[in-house]
Each structure stands twice: as structure tokens, then as C-alpha cells.
Amino acid sequence: xAGITQAPTSQILAAGRRMTLRCTQDMRHNAMYWYRQDLxxxxxxxxxxxxxxxxxKGEVPDGxxxxxxxxxxxxxxxxxxxxxxxxxxxxxxxxxxxxxxxHFGNGTRLTVT
Amino acid sequence: GESVGxxxxxxxxxxxxxxxINCAYSNSASDYFIxxxxxxxxxxxFIIDIRSNMDKRQGQRVTVLLNKTVKHLSLQIAATQPGDxxxxxxxxxxxxxxxxxxxxxxxxxxxx
Numbered sequence: 001x002a003g004i005t006q007a008p009t010s011q012i013l014a015a016g017r018r019m020t021l022r023c024t025q026d027m028r029h030n031a032m033y034w035y036r037q038d039l040x041x042x043x044x045x046x047x048x049x050x051x052x053x054x055x056x057k058g059e060v061p062d063g064x065x066x067x068x069x070x071x072x073x074x075x076x077x078x079x080x081x082x083x084x085x086x087x088x089x090x091x092x093x094x095x096x097x098x099x100x101x102x103h104f105g106n107g108t109r110l111t112v113t
Numbered sequence: 114g115e116s117v118g119x120x121x122x123x124x125x126x127x128x129x130x131x132x133x134i135n136c137a138y139s140n141s142a143s144d145y146f147i148x149x150x151x152x153x154x155x156x157x158x159f160i161i162d163i164r165s166n167m168d169k170r171q172g173q174r175v176t177v178l179l180n181k182t183v184k185h186l187s188l189q190i191a192a193t194q195p196g197d198x199x200x201x202x203x204x205x206x207x208x209x210x211x212x213x214x215x216x217x218x219x220x221x222x223x224x225x
Binding site for chain 2: 004033035040041042043044045048058090092098099101102103104105106107
């Protein structure tokens with residue numbers, strides 16, 4: 001089934017450890033996004049990429065980095081995890097055109113202890 | 114600052130009734146609006162969208178209304194079913210920006 005695949009589904013991580021959340025899409029979408037979802041705060045944009053080779057900062061980029069080596073993959077890295085990064089992380093992609101909705105993966109639930 | 118928000122955090126309806134979920138936005142430059150449904154343990158799923166040059170758009174059992182004068186968006190669900198129970202988010206896109214800003218979400222509970 002075409003769509004967004006995220007891995008892992010969930011993870012418990014010790015503070016200070018490095019972690020990469022994986023995201024792969026098979027829809028050949030140019031634009032990809034990482035959001036975090038926290039109770040009462042909705043979805044907040046961390047980083048985005050409009051096309052392979054380019055990335056940009058969203059609303060809450062601090063503590064996170066991304067890369068976009070190719071169209072399909074958009075990994076999110078936490079260099080040194082902190083408890084405030086405990087959240088559910090969603091990767092999304094968007095088809096051509098401004099008027100195009102987001103396609104989301106099923107998320108990675110991350111707990112930083 | 115600019116924000117997208119929902120009037121009510123929770124809504125409880127009886128099965129078979131119609132549901133109306135509201136959303137206020139403040140960015141007058143927004144020209145594309147989307148409603149998403151998020152079920153427990155899953156990512157948000159696209160329901161319906163509307164451009165700013167329209168004031169109403171209908172889908173299967175869902176209708177989105179846009180009032181640009183008061184910057185208000187609503188999602189109407191006809192004959193609400195238990196499977197409609199979820200969190201509903203509105204999102205807005207500013208012209209040429211490409212990125213979506215989300216509201217906080219309304220939890221819809223359908224009672225049998």
C-alpha cells in the first residue's frame with residue numbers, strides 16, 4: 001500500500017542518547033515534513049524539505065536535524081535527547097501544488113527518560 | 114501572532130445526529146484550508162479541503178463551510194456514526210508558503 005512508513009513505532013530512550021527516526025514514502029512526493037504532537041499543543045512543525053537536497057526549519061527546530069539525500073527518505077535525528085522531546089512524531093509528505101493535503105505516517109512514540 | 118484554533122475541545126453527539134466542528138483562523142493570507150481526522154494510534158488523515166475562492170464544498174457525508182469575513186471554518190458531518198469518533202484538526206496554508214498550520218483539535222465522541 002502506497003504511503004508513508006515510519007520506524008520505529010515506539011522507542012524509550014535515555015536522555016543524552018542519539019536517535020534517528022526514519023521516514024520513507026513511495027508516492028514520489030517532493031515535499032516532506034516532520035511534526036511533533038503533544039497533548040494540548042496540536043501538531044507543530046519541526047523541519048521540512050521542499051525537494052531532495054533542501055531542508056528548512058519549522059516552528060520548533062531546536063534539538064533536531066534532518067537530511068534529504070533522496071526523494072523517498074527524510075530521517076529526523078535527535079543528537080542528544082532530552083525529556084522535553086518526549087512526544088509523538090509524525091512524518092508527512094505533500095504532492096505537487098500548493099493546494100494539496102498532507103499524507104501522514106502513523107507516527108513514532110518517543111519517550112525520553 | 115497568527116494562529117488557527119478550534120472553538121471547542123470536545124464534542125459528544127448521538128449516533129445518527131449531525132455534527133458541526135468549528136475552527137477560527139487569524140491569518141488573512143491563508144487561501145487553502147484542510148480538515149483532517151485522527152483516530153487513536155494513527156496519523157491524521159485527509160477528509161476534505163476548500164480553497165479561499167469557495168464558501169462551501171461537499172464530500173461524502175461531510176461538508177466544509179468557509180466564511181472569510183469572520184475567518185471561520187466549519188466541518189459538518191451528516192448522520193454521524195461510531196466510526197466518526199476521532200480527533201478532528203483544521204489546518205490552513207498561506208498562499209505560496211506550502212506549509213500547514215494546525216489547530217489544536219476537537220475530540221468527537223459518538224454515543225450509540
